[in-house]
Amino acid sequence: xxxxxxxxxxxxxxxxxxxxxxxxxxxxxxxxxxxxxxxxxxxxxxxxxxxxxxxxxxxxxxxxxxxxxxxxxxxxxxxxxxxxxxxxxxxxxxxxxxxxxxxxxxxxxxxxxxxxxxxxxxxxxxxxxxxxxxxxx
Numbered sequence: 001x002x003x004x005x006x007x008x009x010x011x012x013x014x015x016x017x018x019x020x021x022x023x024x025x026x027x028x029x030x031x032x033x034x035x036x037x038x039x040x041x042x043x044x045x046x047x048x049x050x051x052x053x054x055x056x057x058x059x060x061x062x063x064x065x066x067x068x069x070x071x072x073x074x075x076x077x078x079x080x081x082x083x084x085x086x087x088x089x090x091x092x093x094x095x096x097x098x099x100x101x102x103x104x105x106x107x108x109x110x111x112x113x114x115x116x117x118x119x120x121x122x123x124x125x126x127x128x129x130x131x132x133x134x135x136x137x
Contacts, residue, residue: 001013001015003020003039003040003043004036004039004040006032006036007025007026008024008025008026008027008028008032008036009022009023009024009025009028009032009036010022010023010025011023011036011039011040011043013043013047013049014053014125017051017125017128017129017132018049018050018051018132019049019050019051019052019053019125019128020040020043020044020049020051020052020053021053021054021055021121021125022036022040022052022053022054022055023055024054024055024056024057024058024059025058026058026059026060027059027060027061027062030063030065030066030069033062033066033070034066034069034074037070037074037078038074040052041074041077041078041081042081044078044081044082044083045080045081045082048082049082049083050082050083050084050085051083051084051085051086051087051128051131051132052078052083052085052086052087053086053087053088053089053121053124053125053128054086054087054088054089055089055121055124056088056089056090057089057090057121079113083113084113084114085113085114085115085116085127085128085131086113086114086115086116087115087116087118087124087125087127087128088115088116088117088118088124089118089119089120089121089123089124090117090118090119
């Protein structure tokens, strides 16, 4: 199910593995980044979605100001919304990779939140499926 469809991002829910998937196509403006991430977070909370897949392969550098917003304001609300796992398809652009690593590197290990990096969307979805299977056993 499509949640948001813009030039810079598509957000969809994959019901088969209880996840939300963000496909970034280009660098968003600060306002677009905040809108997209807030929209996705609100969907997670309203629909109790525990798995997040971020396809950042086409994402470039994120400004330091936006990184601070993500870390200090947005991430705590995402974790409260119920996210347990985040699979990240790494950016092709080295500056995009560094931005994502800077953001993810600040997460507190005590949150019960787990994240992994992948080179392909298929591998990221496989990890989410594997996590879901272990819950059913």
